[in-house]
Amino acid sequence: MSEASYAVGIDLGTTHCAVSYVDLDLSEGETVAQHVLPIPQVVAPGTIEDRALLPSFLYLPGQGELAEGDLTLPWDAAPAYGVGEIARALGQKTPIRVVSSAKSWLCHGAVDRLAPILPPHAPEEVQKVSPLTASILYLEHLRDAWNAKHPDAPLDEQDVVITVPASFDPAARELTAEAAREAGLEQFVLLEEPQAALYSWIQGTDGAWRERVSVGDVILVVDVGGGTTDLSLMVVAEREGSLALQRVAVGDHILLGGDNMDLALAVKVRTKIEAEGDRQLDAWQLGALTHACRAAKETLLGDASVELVPIVVPSRGRKLVGGSIKSELTRAEVEELLVEGFFPRVASDARPAARPRGALTQLGLPYAQDAAITRHLAAFLTRQLGAAAEVEGFTPRQPEGATFLHPTAILFNGGVFESKLLEARVTAQIGAWLEADGGAPARVLEGARLDLAVARGAAYYGYVRRGRGVRIRGGTVRSYYVGVEAAMPAVPGMAPPISAICVAPFGMEEGTRAEPAPQELGLVVGEPVSFRFFGSSVRRDDQVGTFLERWRDDELEELPEIQATLPAEGRTVGDVVPVRLAAAVTEVGVLELEAIPRAGAERWKVELDVRAGDQG
Numbered sequence: 001m002s003e004a005s006y007a008v009g010i011d012l013g014t015t016h017c018a019v020s021y022v023d024l025d026l027s028e029g030e031t032v033a034q035h036v037l038p039i040p041q042v043v044a045p046g047t048i049e050d051r052a053l054l055p056s057f058l059y060l061p062g063q064g065e066l067a068e069g070d071l072t073l074p075w076d077a078a079p080a081y082g083v084g085e086i087a088r089a090l091g092q093k094t095p096i097r098v099v100s101s102a103k104s105w106l107c108h109g110a111v112d113r114l115a116p117i118l119p120p121h122a123p124e125e126v127q128k129v130s131p132l133t134a135s136i137l138y139l140e141h142l143r144d145a146w147n148a149k150h151p152d153a154p155l156d157e158q159d160v161v162i163t164v165p166a167s168f169d170p171a172a173r174e175l176t177a178e179a180a181r182e183a184g185l186e187q188f189v190l191l192e193e194p195q196a197a198l199y200s201w202i203q204g205t206d207g208a209w210r211e212r213v214s215v216g217d218v219i220l221v222v223d224v225g226g227g228t229t230d231l232s233l234m235v236v237a238e239r240e241g242s243l244a245l246q247r248v249a250v251g252d253h254i255l256l257g258g259d260n261m262d263l264a265l266a267v268k269v270r271t272k273i274e275a276e277g278d279r280q281l282d283a284w285q286l287g288a289l290t291h292a293c294r295a296a297k298e299t300l301l302g303d304a305s306v307e308l309v310p311i312v313v314p315s316r317g318r319k320l321v322g323g324s325i326k327s328e329l330t331r332a333e334v335e336e337l338l339v340e341g342f343f344p345r346v347a348s349d350a351r352p353a354a355r356p357r358g359a360l361t362q363l364g365l366p367y368a369q370d371a372a373i374t375r376h377l378a379a380f381l382t383r384q385l386g387a388a389a390e391v392e393g394f395t396p397r398q399p400e401g402a403t404f405l406h407p408t409a410i411l412f413n414g415g416v417f418e419s420k421l422l423e424a425r426v427t428a429q430i431g432a433w434l435e436a437d438g439g440a441p442a443r444v445l446e447g448a449r450l451d452l453a454v455a456r457g458a459a460y461y462g463y464v465r466r467g468r469g470v471r472i473r474g475g476t477v478r479s480y481y482v483g484v485e486a487a488m489p490a491v492p493g494m495a496p497p498i499s500a501i502c503v504a505p506f507g508m509e510e511g512t513r514a515e516p517a518p519q520e521l522g523l524v525v526g527e528p529v530s531f532r533f534f535g536s537s538v539r540r541d542d543q544v545g546t547f548l549e550r551w552r553d554d555e556l557e558e559l560p561e562i563q564a565t566l567p568a569e570g571r572t573v574g575d576v577v578p579v580r581l582a583a584a585v586t587e588v589g590v591l592e593l594e595a596i597p598r599a600g601a602e603r604w605k606v607e608l609d610v611r612a613g614d615q616g
Contacts, residue, residue, distance in 0.1 A: 004159045004187070006150075007466075009196070009458025010142060011163050012176070014103045015226025015258060015415065017054040017138055018455035019146065021158075022463045030207035030469060034459060036452055039145045041084035045070035051085065053451060054141060056226075058099040058134050059087035060119075060127050075144040083141045092295070093314050095287030096122045102134035104227040104255055106179075107165070107172035108366065109560035121283075132179055139183035156184050159465070161458040165230050166192035166477055167253035169535065170591040171560040177588045189510070190589045191461050193454050194221035194232035195247060195472050197413035200457030201445055202470060209470075210243050212445070213409065216395045218388060219245075219445070220407035222377065222426060224416040226258040229373055231380045233405065234472065237393035245470065246394075249387040249405075250477040250537055251380045252557075256368040258294070258416050261338055264371070265293035265329060268337060269311055273327050281313065281325070289313050296329045297338075301419040307331050335421055343374050343425045348404055348433040349382065350375045374429050381405050381433075383538060383554070390540070399438040406439040415451050475507035479542045480591060481556065482581060483532030484521060500534050500556060502546040504583040504591060513584040516596055517545040520580055523566065523595050523604065526573030531562040531593070544583075566595070566604045579604070 007022040019037035026033035038050035046069055059082035061071075071079045071086065082090060091098025099118045106113055108131075116128035129137075146155040162185075164176050173190055180188050198221060202209045213219070217236040223229070231251035237244045266289040270281050281289065289311070296309035313325040352370035370376070381404040388394055388405065398406035410427060417423045423444070431441045464471050481500035501517055508514060523529075534556045536542070548556070568575065579595040586592060595604040 004157060005153045006158045007459050007462025008146070008155065008158045008160045009163070009191075009455045009460070009462060010139070010160060011193075011196070011452075011455035011458065012103065012135065012138060012179075013056055013225060013454070014101055014228060015056055016451060017056055017142060018052060018452050019142055020452065020455040020459040022459045024159075024463065024466070027463060027468070032203055032460065032463060032469075034203065034456060036455070037142075037146060037149060039084070039142065040074055040148065041141070041145075042071055042073065042082060042086040043084075044086065044089065046072070048073065049085075054084045054138070054145075055088045056100065056102065056138060057087035057091055058083055058102070058118075058129065058137060059090045060097045060099065060129070061090075062097065062125070073144070074148050081137060083137060088291070088295075092288055092291035095119075095291060096284060097126055098291075099129060099134050101227045101259060102131045102138075105131035106135055106175050107168055107253060109169070109171060110366070113175060132175060132182075135176070135179040136182045139179055139185070143183055143185070156186060158187070159462045160185055160188035161191050161196075161462045162188055163191050163193045163196050163454050163458050164589075165228055165253060166194050166232050166247075166250040167228075167230060169253070169559045170480075170533075173588070174590045177590060189462075189465070189587055191458050192232070192247070192250070192474065192477070193225075194223050194230055194250075194411075194413065195234075195474060196454045196457030196461060197221055197223060198234060198245070198411060198457065198472060199460045199464070200453040201411055203456065203460040213243070215243065215393070216397045217408045218397075218405060219409045219411055220381075220430075220442070221411045221413060222417075223413040224257050224373060225414040227255060229254040229256045229368075229376060230414075231377060233384060233387055233407070235388045235391055235394050237391055239393045243470075244393065245472040246391055247472060247474040247477075248391060249380075249384040251376070252537075254368050254376055255366060256371060256373060256376070257414070258297075260367070260371055261342060261416070262290050262294040262297060264337055264341060265297060265334065266290040268333060269293060269327050269329060273313070273325055276327075279325060285313050285325070293329060297334055300329065300331045300334050301421075338419070339421060339425055342371055343422060343429070344372050345429060345432070346372065346374050346378060348378050348437060350378045352376050352379060374426070377426070377430075378404070378433070381407070387540070397440070402437055402439065404433070404437065406434055406437065407442045408440070409445050410442050411445045413450055413453055417450055473507075473509075475509040476504055476585060476589075476591070477506075478535035478537050479506045479539050480504040480583065481534040481536070481548065482593070483534060484519075497549075498532065500548040500551065501581070502542040502544055502548075503581050503593060504585065505543050506536075506540040508583070508585050510585050510589050511587045514544050514582060516580040516582040518580070519545060519547065520578050520598065522576040523579040523597075525566045525571055525575055525577055525604070526568035528563065528565045531564065533559045533562055535559050562593070564604075569602050 009020045011018045023033040039054045043049045113131045143155045213236045215238045219234040221232040233249040311327045352375045384405045483498045486496045578598040582594045584592045
């Protein structure tokens with residue numbers, strides 16, 4: 001590693017970004033000098049303030065819409081876009097020009113994530129940007145904010161840790177790494193957000209974490225942010241006489257979070273408005289209403305003294321003030337809708353509901369069909385019943401015959417849980433499941449400020465990577481497989497069956513390489529080819545070379561294809577070369593494959609191609 005002065009953690013969030021850092025020269029052992037970066041941003045036209053959070057919003061102004069100097073930043077006199085608080089504020093008035101949830105689009109494999117598709121459904125006159133470009137712009141703003149505060153220690157010379165959802169697939173991780181490189185960062189690694197939250201909790205105990213957990217603890221991290229719900233399980237084991245932490249399970253990538261709640265509140269307010277008269281809100285006004293409800297929700301859940309927030313929906317006509325539509329949102333309405341709608345009381349054997357879908361749908365994000373986070377949580381714990389069974393040095397505590405994996409401790413993360421009411425509901429629900437299953441109640445690990453925990457934990461991880469603290473063992477969140485097409489005679493109407501070979505086992509550590517799979521396969525060279533790619537979060541015992549002819553739908557999930565054109569190396573284009581496959585996990589957590597021929601010194605590296613094949 002280079003002689004960096006700081007370990008910097010960047011939370012590149014769906015609704016907010018944050019930066020924390022550890023002064024490496026002033027930190028020693030478990031005594032850590034940690035800070036949060038104040039991020040300069042335009043908060044109103046011509047007004048700049050330092051804020052701990054940078055809202056993940058990008059505003060695309062129309063020609064002549066803003067006056068000269070309205071978006072000026074300390075490092076840029078005339079930005080082309082508004083980033084942060086000003087983008088969120090302007091988006092409430094003109095939602096067709098604001099980009100939000102870029103992070104969710106970045107992991108959506110059914111769209112071209114390098115194409116200008118955001119804001120979705122905006123009219124032709126609105127200039128659009130790609131999900132990758134939006135991510136780059138957020139990172140560039142954070143980079144420039146850092147460099148303005150630390151001119152003698154530019155960000156590209158520090159040890160940077162960027163967080164991603166634990167459920168991000170390899171393509172989404174590579175796209176995040178691509179955004180970082182395009183923003184001028186080279187010395188960085190990626191870290192899962194739930195692990196970052198746990199690192200933040202560890203750092204916040206000032207070394208007392210060993211007194212608050214013990215061997216046999218199962219820590220459930222419930223992370224509900226602006227756009228996603230992430231569920232992870234960590235266990236506490238004993239190794240060489242010391243406590244060790246290991247991540248054993250990660251849930252699916254669930255597009256369900258604060259954005260869904262904002263829309264639900266907007267629909268409720270729209271119903272009130274339309275019930276009070278003959279006014280009908282169109283899609284444009286519903287978008288503006290959703291942004292207004294987001295701000296109202298944050299006020300009502302963040303300030304116990306506020307019981308009511310006025311809501312104003314802009315008119316579509318020229319008479320903006322007189323034509324505006326007014327309503328209100330109360331604390332009681334917010335609490336009832338969010339608690340009962342998103343965290344209903346359910347049994348431990350509940351499963352997310354799947355409603356019948358229409359044959360045609362607008363192209364958009366693959367949101368979860370069931371808004372009940374408690375049902376997703378019940379399904380996750382049941383599916384992971386045996387997740388900790390083979391962990392070295394771990395002694396399970398749950399009773400014999402348990403029907404789901406019993407957490408003994410819960411760590412909440414994500415802005416949604418700034419509301420203690422929602423935290424209490426989830427705690428009570430898990431407690432009811434445990435009691436009914438013969439288990440002991442789970443305790444809550446009290447943490448720091450939730451909206452900063454991921455950034456703080458990422459910075460602390462950067463410090464830990466230098467061997468100065470406790471490290472959570474993790475590795476890949478899935479076992480990974482490559483699909484192999486059977487060689488068979490052509491049969492009308494029948495596609496050749498696909499088998500799957502494991503190339504990377506569950507938990508494979510970053511910076512390591514697996515042994516080649518023993519099977520010899522035929523590799524087409526000299527022309528574009530596609531590798532079908534699968535992942536499993538439940539088949540933890542599969543090793544390199546495990547061959548699957550069949551599998552259940554809940555065992556393997558097909559991931560975005562890997563696209564590659566492998567050089568012919570003196571062979572004829574289209575030749576089939578006998579090879580074996582070896583997998584490696586890079587330092588930033590991206591999976592790579594290497595094809596090794598039977599004879600010769602050639603090596604074909606099969607990397608995730610983020611510039612093609614994103615149409616799904």
